[in-house]
Amino acid sequence: MSTSFLRPTWAALIGAMALLNGCASVSNVDLWPFGSDQPAGRSGPPNATEYQCDGNKRFFVRYAxxxxxxxxxxxxxxxxLTKGATGTRYTNGVAVLEVNGAEASLKDGPNINYSxxxxxxxxK
Structure with a gap:
């Protein structure tokens, strides 16, 4: 095999690795130019309702x-989770979310029990 073929191949490979390494440094930068969907001072996913629970636990719900x-x-x-017949209960057979106005409870398996x-x- 000719060494004249290997030199450009190695150069291309090293160049590609350098470019990919440079991309990693901007992965946490928000490049979306139109701002955020979230109100100022709010953390969490956009278009989701936050629930703060006993024991300093929290979760978010997005309805679709x-x-x-x-x-x-x-x-x-x-x-x-799919809405049940009562209209205030959502479940997937394992997790259960009960919503009553501004209050909620969530059970998901043996380890998650938010009340x-x-x-x-x-x-303001």
Missing amino acids: DNGSTAWVIYPDREVA GCKMPAKA
Whole structure:
């Protein structure tokens, strides 16, 4: 095999690696030019309702499909729940979200049991 072929190949490979390494440094930069959908001073996912619960726990809910689906948003994952017949209960067979106005409770398996959950007061 000719070494004249290998030199440009190695140069291209090293150049590509340098470019990819440079991309990693801007991965946490928000490049969306039109601002945020969130109100100022609010953390969490856009278009989601925050619930703060007993024991300093919190979660977010985003409703979809005209309210027939509730996406429960945890720090590490999202879970879709379907509205039950009562209209205040959402479930997927494992997780259960009960919503009563500004109050809610959430049970998801044996480890997640959030009670006394309320929407925080809106900042003025």
